[in-house]
Amino acid sequence: MASKVSLKWQSGMAFEGLIDGHSISIDASPEQGGANSGPRPKALMLLAFAGCTGMDVVSLLVKMRETIDDFDMEVEADLSEDHPKIYTRFQIIYYLRGDSLSPDKVKKAVTMSQEKYCGVAAMFRMIAPLSYKIILNGKEVL
DSSP: OOOOEEEEEEETOOOOEEEEEEEEEOOOGGGTTTTSSSOOHHHHHHHHHHHHHHHHHHHEEEEEEOOOEEEEEEEEEEEEEESSSSEEEEEEEEEEEEEOOOOHHHHHHHHIIIIIIOOOHHHHHHHSEEEEEEEETEEEEO
16 A cells, blocks of 8 residues: 655745645744744654554553553654764653553553554664653653
8 A cells, every 4th residue: 555645835945745635834944944834854753653653552552441541752863963864863752641551551552562563663763773661650661
């Protein structure tokens, strides 16, 4: 199955993208000639990673009959100094809250996402080292 997106130049460094019928603006910073009217393309890659693994984790925990009260993620990445500027390291931190969430099931869901299901994580591992940790109810469990 092929994927397809479209992108139309607006002005300056701004573009309007269309993904599955949803529009998204991208732009460069003022220092790069843009107007800061949207996120940068590389940052969208990090968001795609968080979305991919986040959906996996939620789906797996629901199947395990776990109740999630709150779930956030942060992705950090280092960028090379030389051109082409590429990511040289990725880390994702999963923040979950839930009075009845099982630490073992949360670890299993995250590990399954990272090692089996999340295609974005698999692609990122081809680029650079990827690490992850889990903060459950304010305590690091992995």
